[in-house]
Amino acid sequence: LLLLALSGASSPEADAAPLRVxxxxxQSNMQxxxxxxxxxxxxxxxxxxxxxDAMTDGEGNPRVCERVWxxxxxxDREKTGKLTAxxxxxxxxxxxxxxxGLTLEQNLPEPILLIKTAWxxxxxxxxxxxxxxxxxxxxxxxxxxxxxRGKDLATFREEKRRATGHYYxxxxxxxxxxxxxxxxxxxxxxPDQGYELAGFVWFQGWNDMVDSGVYPNRDxxxxxxxxxxxxGHFIRDVRQDLDAPxxxxxxxxxxxxxxxxxxxxxxxxxxxxxQNFRDAMAAPAPRPEIRGNVFPVLTETYWDRQ
Numbered sequence: 001l002l003l004l005a006l007s008g009a010s011s012p013e014a015d016a017a018p019l020r021v022x023x024x025x026x027q028s029n030m031q032x033x034x035x036x037x038x039x040x041x042x043x044x045x046x047x048x049x050x051x052x053d054a055m056t057d058g059e060g061n062p063r064v065c066e067r068v069w070x071x072x073x074x075x076d077r078e079k080t081g082k083l084t085a086x087x088x089x090x091x092x093x094x095x096x097x098x099x100x101g102l103t104l105e106q107n108l109p110e111p112i113l114l115i116k117t118a119w120x121x122x123x124x125x126x127x128x129x130x131x132x133x134x135x136x137x138x139x140x141x142x143x144x145x146x147x148x149r150g151k152d153l154a155t156f157r158e159e160k161r162r163a164t165g166h167y168y169x170x171x172x173x174x175x176x177x178x179x180x181x182x183x184x185x186x187x188x189x190x191p192d193q194g195y196e197l198a199g200f201v202w203f204q205g206w207n208d209m210v211d212s213g214v215y216p217n218r219d220x221x222x223x224x225x226x227x228x229x230x231x232g233h234f235i236r237d238v239r240q241d242l243d244a245p246x247x248x249x250x251x252x253x254x255x256x257x258x259x260x261x262x263x264x265x266x267x268x269x270x271x272x273x274x275q276n277f278r279d280a281m282a283a284p285a286p287r288p289e290i291r292g293n294v295f296p297v298l299t300e301t302y303w304d305r306q
Contacts, residue, residue: 017110019186019195021179024097025128025171026204028120029252031074032088032095036062054102062086062094068101070114071185073174080185083114096203096252113186113195115178117171123207124230125214126160127167130237133230136164142213168234172241197244202234203252203299209277219272224280232284235294248293253281255300 024030039062043052057063062085072079072087079087083101088094097116104112122128126136138146138157146156182189208214208227217223231251239247257267260275282296 016193018193019113019182019189020104020108020110020198021113021115021195022100022104022198023171023175023200024095024100024114024116024118025200025202026118026252027122027207028089028118029206029254030095030116030118030201030203031120032093032097032118034088034094035092036085036094037092051099054106055099062098063102065101065105067110068105068112068114069186070097070101070116071174071178072097072114072116072118073170074116074118078174087116089120096201100201111186111189113178113182115175117167117174119167121207122167122204123211123214124204124227124234125208125211126164127207128171128204128234129165129230130168130234131165132237133233136160139213139216141216145213168237172238175242197242197247199248199250200238201250201252202231205254205277205281206256209254209273218276221276223273224277225283227277227280228283231281232287232290235284235290246293249290249295251281251285251294251296253278253296253298253300255298255303257300258303258305259300 039052039055042055043049055063065083068083070080070083070087074089083097085094085098086092087097095116095118097114101112101114119127129136138160143153146153178185179195182191182195208224209218212218215224215226235249239245254274254277257263257270257274260271260278263271278298278300282298284290285294285296
């Protein structure tokens with residue numbers, strides 16, 4: 001994530017510089033389910049104790065940023081304000097936005113706005129499906145399974161059509177609405193100051209990883225190739241719809257369980273599926289049309305086994 005924070009030139013005059021805007025998007029991983037009551041454990045390890053100091057004030061309360069604001073859309077409501085704890089899945093939780101924003105504030109002189117859109121239990125293949133990926137197409141096996149379960153195929157197809165891309169559209173609409181009235185989220189923002197779309201952070205994947213209907217060969221090499229394809233469309237469409245052709249992307253690659261190479265005997269049955277999916281999430285980054293400003297981050301590195 002620091003690749004976003006440290007990229008690009010910034011003005012030494014923070015007050016005159018454009019507002020730097022970062023978009024954070026995904027499902028429950030991006031929502032964030034870490035409770036504030038767990039903060040103290042970060043201080044138990046000398047290696048992470050400095051992070052706890054950055055996250056809290058002198059009285060041990062969650063720090064409130066001075067130059068970072070946030071607009072967070074989830075569950076049909078928007079929450080705004082100066083960045084602090086409470087912009088996670090509920091008012092007592094954090095997601096990646098908290099320490100991401102703290103790190104940005106430490107490294108950049110400009111004012112910063114985070115626009116976060118996240119809903120739990122959503123897929124890329126349907127819920128966040130971008131327009132250029134085309135409509136969701138059922139496989140013959142899926143249709144046969146639906147018929148065997150007594151589903152009305154016409155109704156099911158229509159429901160899928162309405163669901164396809166719904167959360168992609170909500171994200172783009174919300175970002176545009178916030179950018180059109182920045183003063184509503186960042187008090188005192190001068191329209192003449194302008195803004196810069198500085199980066200997009202994507203953290204999603206669980207619902208695709210576990211969907212054997214959409215990815216029937218997920219335990220085989222290339223079994224999640226369709227995810228990589230749709231992710232490539234997602235990056236291109238976001239850039240086009242927000243008129244930001246060079247928008248940097250960070251892909252948070254699912255890391256539940258830690259590095260696959262360290263899985264014990266009881267987790268070996270998941271190893272190939274988990275690794276195949278992680279490879280597919282990172283796959284769009286080296287493609288020629290998006291190479292250079294799409295960065296996969298292997299979150300498995302940060303998995304706390306204890």
